[in-house]
Amino acid sequence: MTQSPKIKRSLSGIKSTGFPHLGNYLGMIQPAIDLQDDYEAFYFVADLHALTSVRDPKLMLESTHIITSYFLAFGLDVERAAFFRQSDIVDVPTLAWMLSCVTHMGMLERAHSYKAARDEGREKSINHGVFGYPVLMASDILIYDADVVPVGSDQIQHIEMTRDMAVRFNQAFGGEFLKLPEARVRENVATVPGIDGRKMSKSYGNEIQPLLPPKKLRKRIMSIETDSKTMEDPKDPDTCTVFALYSLFADAAELEAMRQNYLGGGYGYGHAKQALFEQMDAHFSPYREEFERLMAAPDHLEAVLARGAERVAPVVSDVMSRVRAATGLPTRR
Ligand code: TYM
Numbered sequence: 001m002t003q004s005p006k007i008k009r010s011l012s013g014i015k016s017t018g019f020p021h022l023g024n025y026l027g028m029i030q031p032a033i034d035l036q037d038d039y040e041a042f043y044f045v046a047d048l049h050a051l052t053s054v055r056d057p058k059l060m061l062e063s064t065h066i067i068t069s070y071f072l073a074f075g076l077d078v079e080r081a082a083f084f085r086q087s088d089i090v091d092v093p094t095l096a097w098m099l100s101c102v103t104h105m106g107m108l109e110r111a112h113s114y115k116a117a118r119d120e121g122r123e124k125s126i127n128h129g130v131f132g133y134p135v136l137m138a139s140d141i142l143i144y145d146a147d148v149v150p151v152g153s154d155q156i157q158h159i160e161m162t163r164d165m166a167v168r169f170n171q172a173f174g175g176e177f178l179k180l181p182e183a184r185v186r187e188n189v190a191t192v193p194g195i196d197g198r199k200m201s202k203s204y205g206n207e208i209q210p211l212l213p214p215k216k217l218r219k220r221i222m223s224i225e226t227d228s229k230t231m232e233d234p235k236d237p238d239t240c241t242v243f244a245l246y247s248l249f250a251d252a253a254e255l256e257a258m259r260q261n262y263l264g265g266g267y268g269y270g271h272a273k274q275a276l277f278e279q280m281d282a283h284f285s286p287y288r289e290e291f292e293r294l295m296a297a298p299d300h301l302e303a304v305l306a307r308g309a310e311r312v313a314p315v316v317s318d319v320m321s322r323v324r325a326a327t328g329l330p331t332r333r
Pocket of ligand 1: 014023024028046150151154190191192193199
């Protein structure tokens with residue numbers, strides 16, 4: 001399957017570090033699935049990236065199946081789209097090395113995650129995988145001649161670095177060998193907040209998992225942090241995490257009604273949380289069963305992943321031939 005000249009390619013990945021959270025789902029999974037109608041879609045489980053932190057082989061395998069089941073349950077059509085494991089594409093680390101050789105340390109030192117670790121004094125204990133993370137990610141993207149990369153806003157810097165690495169490689173070897181991709185960020189879900197109001201992230205422990213059973217989902221929603229206003233007080237919808245999350249599920253009329261409730265007072269955060277729970281439960285309950293059904297069929301999931309890897313192989317082979325020829329490495333494999 002080589003790329004038809006008319007159809008552009010959408011590419012993205014998600015780490016196998018456990019259950020996806022609402023930020024992953026709204027920021028990447030659903031937008032990526034939606035793009036399958038207009039793009040050739042290549043999506044993968046970033047198990048090599050997960051290795052920067054995961055030390056539990058069972059978790060690695062289980063997470064891969066969880067993420068695959070998510071994509072399938074929410075409607076990725078693997079008749080059209082390819083879904084695969086990053087580590088099945090054995091050329092990815094080779095291209096990453098080639099990119100490493102044109103990437104300055106200074107650029108990697110500016111990466112947000114590395115800078116944060118350094119600012120917190122963790123620089124010495126950080127592993128090389130974390131430092132080199134943006135290079136592996138650039139390889140992930142460039143090896144598929146990707147046009148667009150659906151992501152949340154925290155990945156924009158990585159896509160900019162990817163473009164930078166492609167330009168450096170092309171300049172170093174004198175040709176248009178690598179295609180420059182574009183980040184595709186859905187504005188209203190670019191940074192979904194977690195229960196403490198900061199960006200939803202596993203590392204903050206503030207996540208909400210969309211497919212939790214209703215009781216647990218409700219409990220999690222009830223634990224969203226709010227200010228100490230009493231039920232009678234008027235409230236500010238624009239600084240409230242419950243309202244922010246509600247806005248991602250409610251329609252315009254429902255949202256306006258809640259805004260008026262906030263401004264008018266006599267409406268408690270408990271009411272707002274209950275309304276958010278009802279919206280989320282209605283949105284996600286149709287998918288829970290399908291997710292469970294998929295999780296109970298690991299052989300099917302493995303077959304989907306194997307097929308995905310096969311489907312992307314010709315594209316990888318094209319790109320690798322180009323870059324190997326450009327650098328003077330033998331192209332016969
Ligand atoms: P990961 O696994 O951390 O996150 C997967 C996707 O979820 C998005 N996301 C969010 N979006 C909105 N609000 C949030 N609170 C939120 N939290 C996470 C992320 O932006 C991401 O799109 N480095 C990537 C994995 C990766 C990749 C790639 C992505 C590896 N290679 C190549 C694109 C292309 C990552 O850590 O994703």
